[in-house]
Amino acid sequence: EIVMTQSPATLSVSPGERATLSCRASQSVSSNLAWYQQKPGQAPRLLIYGASTRATGIPARFSGSGSGTEFTLTISSLQSEDFAVYYCQQYNNFGPGTKVDIK
Amino acid sequence: QVQLVQSGSELKKPGASVKVSCKASGYTFTSYAMNWVRQAPGQGLEWMGWINTNTGNPTYAQGFTGRFVFSLDTSVSTAYLQISSLKAEDTAVYYCARGLGYCTNGVCLNWFDPWGQGTLVTVSS
Numbered sequence: 340e341i342v343m344t345q346s347p348a349t350l351s352v353s354p355g356e357r358a359t360l361s362c363r364a365s366q367s368v369s370s371n372l373a374w375y376q377q378k379p380g381q382a383p384r385l386l387i388y389g390a391s392t393r394a395t396g397i398p399a400r401f402s403g404s405g406s407g408t409e410f411t412l413t414i415s416s417l418q419s420e421d422f423a424v425y426y427c428q429q430y431n432n433f434g435p436g437t438k439v440d441i442k
Numbered sequence: 443q444v445q446l447v448q449s450g451s452e453l454k455k456p457g458a459s460v461k462v463s464c465k466a467s468g469y470t471f472t473s474y475a476m477n478w479v480r481q482a483p484g485q486g487l488e489w490m491g492w493i494n495t496n497t498g499n500p501t502y503a504q505g506f507t508g509r510f511v512f513s514l515d516t517s518v519s520t521a522y523l524q525i526s527s528l529k530a531e532d533t534a535v536y537y538c539a540r541g542l543g544y545c546t547n548g549v550c551l552n553w554f555d556p557w558g559q560g561t562l563v564t565v566s567s
Contacts, residue, residue: 373553375487382537382560383487388553430552431477431489431503 341365343427343434351442358414360437362427367407373428374403374412376421377436383426387412414439444468446538446558453564459526462561464538471519472496475541477554478512478523482534492541493521528565535560 342365352358362372370390375383385394387403390410400415414421422441427434449463464476478490491502493512500512511524521538537560543552 369549371549371551375554382557383539383554384557385553385555388542388555389551394555426487428487428553431492433487433489435486 341368341429341432343429343432345425345427345434345437347437348435349438349440351440352417353442354419355416356442358417358421358439360412360414360425360439362405362410362412362434364408364410364429368429370406371429372403372405372410374401375426375428376423377426378423386425444540444556446540446556448536448538448558448561451562451564453566454528455567456528456530456565458528458565459524460528460563462523462525462536462538462563464521464523464558466519466521466540469540472516476512476514476521477539477541479537479539479554479557480534481537481560482531490523490536495521525563528563530565532563533565535562537561 344363346361350358372390374387376386377383386397386401387393390405391403402413404411422439424436424438426436445467447465452460454460472495475492476495477492480488480490489503490506493500498514509526513522525532538558539554542555
């Protein structure tokens with residue numbers, strides 16, 4: 340089974356700053372990597388699939404990159420509504436999440 | 443619009459059973475897989491398995507065999523999760539999520555979208 344890890348566990352960022360979240364797979368997953376955002380009390384929301392394709396309605400400040408075992412989600416300029424937990428997913432395996440909170 | 447609407451919160455005693463529903467709208471129900479995902483309090487996401495909405499064939503992840511049953515009623519575009527012999531550790535939010543994906547040039551991609559709003563199942567005496 341492929342194991343997904345995410346770093347850091349918590350990222351403290353000021354509004355307007357750039358946030359870079361990492362996801363690593365224990366073996367190559369090609370480009371089969373999705374990212375989700377989850378706010379407290381809400382269901383996860385798809386942000387990115389295929390490692391770099393933004394889902395419908397997702398703002399351009401969200402971008403995904405990487406392939407193989409190393410992936411990155413970048414939020415170019417954090418807005419107040421972006422403070423949340425972010426999960427990566429490969430096939431049916433989820434990472435443990437990165438919490439982005441206000442610095 | 444495409445959406446999944448789940449049934450409301452449940453409070454059950456240990457040993458009881460619960461059935462969570464997930465009603466789909468805005469798309470052809472039988473054209474996409476339905477996944478179930480568990481989130482224990484304060485924890486991450488755990489994939490429970492999926493059901494082929496065309497054939498009704500379920501696949502259960504490790505740790506979700508025996509007491510967990512996925513089923514369908516395609517006449518009302520609804521998927522169900524039934525959990526029997528409930529334990530305190532089954533307390534969690536349960537999500538349904540439509541499975542999407544495709545294969546190209548030997549690479550297969552998959553993702554979940556949309557998700558239901560979640561159903562909190564609390565098991566307590």
